[in-house]
Amino acid sequence: MxxxxxxxxxxxxxxxxxxxxxxxxxxxxxxxxxxxxxxxxxxxxxxxxxxxxxxxxxxxxxxxxxxxxxxxxxxxxxxxxxxxxxxxxxxxxxxxxxxxxxxxxxxxxxxxxxxxxxxxxxxxxxxxxxxxSIGQLIDLQWKLGMAVSSDTCRSLNSPYVCLLLKIAEPSGQIQQRSFEMTIPQFQNFHKQLKEMAAVLETV
Structure with a gap:
């Protein structure tokens, strides 16, 4: 060896x-x-x-x-x-x-x-x-805000949702990730989560 x-x-x-x-x-x-x-x-x-x-x-x-x-x-x-x-x-x-x-x-x-x-x-x-090689979701927090400037919102003063994820990496270290969604994007995200939850209940 x-x-x-x-x-x-x-x-x-x-x-x-x-x-x-x-x-x-x-x-x-x-x-x-x-x-x-x-x-x-x-x-x-x-x-x-x-x-x-x-x-x-x-x-x-x-x-x-x-x-x-x-x-x-x-x-x-x-x-x-x-x-x-x-x-x-x-x-x-x-x-x-x-x-x-x-x-x-x-x-x-x-x-x-x-x-x-x-x-x-x-x-x-x-x-x-x-x-x-993916992390595990530990915590998810969100807040509602108003866009002052954004690449995804076409007009200013549009509402958006900010998501903050806490993830345990495969290495064991805990990392934080954040991203923003427009209201339609968040509504679609919420719909997909509900669909996943419904499928998981049948497993």
């Missing part, structure tokens, strides 16, 4: 991160890995790093914010790369050992167990995301 783990930057950085992971209780490591794997399987809309950091603090982990973020990023990149490469549990552990010889055996056993159980689902979700 020629591909290296993406988080294997300069050796000291990886060694330090692995040292910090080794200092976690096995239960906390398993909980953190599960949180990340749940996100990578598409069961949550995003990875809440603040929530994971809070769990670390509540469990008495004495690390600064950057060190905690490095652990989360390292595990996220590790599992994401393993999913793309379709690694088995044994292959993943071997790559981790090759990237850093300081891994505690018990920590590797936690990673091996969770990846063996859930790695296939992570890979399947990545395949779906690569085919779709």
């Amino acid at each position: 020629s591909e290296k783990m993406p988080a294997a930057e300069e050796p000291y950085g990886v060694n330090k991160i692995v040292d910090n992971i080794g200092g976690l209780s096995l239960d906390l490591l398993a909980e953190t890995c599960q949180h990340i794997l749940t996100y990578l399987q598409g069961q949550t809309k995003g990875l809440d790093c603040a929530e994971i950091s809070d769990r670390f603090q509540r469990n008495g982990v004495r690390l600064d914010h950057e060190a905690l973020q490095n652990i989360i990023r390292f595990l996220l990149l590790t599992f994401r790369s393993a999913g793309k490469s379709k690694l088995s549990g044994d292959e993943l552990v071997l790559q981790l050992e090759e990237s850093c010889g300081k891994w505690p055996k018990a920590s590797l056993q936690v990673v091996h167990r969770l990846w063996t159980e859930q790695g296939a689902q992570v890979h399947a979700q990545q395949e779906v995301q690569s085919m779709l």
Whole structure:
């Protein structure tokens, strides 16, 4: 296997991160890995790093914010790369050992167990995301206004509807998109939404 783990930057950085992971209780490591794997399987809309950091603090982990973020990023990149490469549990552990010889055996056993159980689902979700490559609508807001200047309204002082969409991108980042519609365009949009809702009720 020629591909290296993406988080294997300069050796000291990886060694330090692995040292910090080794200092976690096995239960906390398993909980953190599960949180990340749940996100990578598409069961949550995003990875809440603040929530994971809070769990670390509540469990008495004495690390600064950057060190905690490095652990989360390292595990996220590790599992994401393993999913793309379709690694088995044994292959993943071997790559981790090759990237850093300081891994505690018990920590590797936690990673091996969770990846063996859930790695296939992570890979399947990545395949779906690569085919779709679209975001998920989280929120939609609208407001009514009067056009002062517009490319689509023929006359000024025409009413228009401004839509603001909040979308969770496949990367996990949340983006905002906004656009304007004339009243006839919005009425047509509303009609199409009602038609979609009616079809969905029959599914």
